[in-house]
Amino acid sequence: MSYQEKRSILNLISSVLISGIYFWYVFRGDPTAGMDTDELMHFWGKSILILIPVTIVAKIVIAIFFAVGNTVATREKIPSADERDKLIELKSLRNSRYMFGFGFILAMVALTMNMSVNVMFIVIVLAGMASEIIENLSQLYFYRKGV
Amino acid sequence: MAKHQISNNIRKLRFNQDEMTQQQLGDMVGVSRQTIVAIEKGKYSPTLELAFRIAHVFDLPLHEVFSYNPDDDH
Numbered sequence: 001m002s003y004q005e006k007r008s009i010l011n012l013i014s015s016v017l018i019s020g021i022y023f024w025y026v027f028r029g030d031p032t033a034g035m036d037t038d039e040l041m042h043f044w045g046k047s048i049l050i051l052i053p054v055t056i057v058a059k060i061v062i063a064i065f066f067a068v069g070n071t072v073a074t075r076e077k078i079p080s081a082d083e084r085d086k087l088i089e090l091k092s093l094r095n096s097r098y099m100f101g102f103g104f105i106l107a108m109v110a111l112t113m114n115m116s117v118n119v120m121f122i123v124i125v126l127a128g129m130a131s132e133i134i135e136n137l138s139q140l141y142f143y144r145k146g147v
Numbered sequence: 148m149a150k151h152q153i154s155n156n157i158r159k160l161r162f163n164q165d166e167m168t169q170q171q172l173g174d175m176v177g178v179s180r181q182t183i184v185a186i187e188k189g190k191y192s193p194t195l196e197l198a199f200r201i202a203h204v205f206d207l208p209l210h211e212v213f214s215y216n217p218d219d220d221h
Contacts, residue, residue, distance in 0.1 A: 002181045082177065082182050083193070084191050146190025
């Protein structure tokens, strides 16, 4: 398995785990119970704003450990991104954006059906996670099957 | 994936060039070993610039390294 394939699998697992653990931590004890719409908006805005730096830091730490571990285990230098990597990244990002766009539309549908703001944000967060999964699976597919 | 219509004989040319490794060729043209592997297996069609760089390494015209087979898709 190539370095890029291993990296895609690691990103897939880490993105699901980071978001999953973060939202499990945020939602333990049902903090949104009894909140009105304004409080819910504030709660979700704060939760998502905190998630961004948490994800960035966690991914940087994981990437460093992976790069060091892979170099030690395989004694190969980390390949720098070339034209094929960039093409695969672009195609995977396109698939990811389709997924997120679909999720965003679903969230808007939830709002127009008079569902809670909670539902809209949950759909957006799930769409974000799904889009990351699609992006990493697409990368894995293109690296394995060709692009 | 759609079957690529561009084939190449890079593997044979490497072998004839003092058994040049995929890593060596990759270093010479500025791509990773995995990209050379993908090109040789027909899983990736290089850009025109990369194709020219590869042909330049073997000191051959482009058409002697890569060939276009439009009938392969039918």
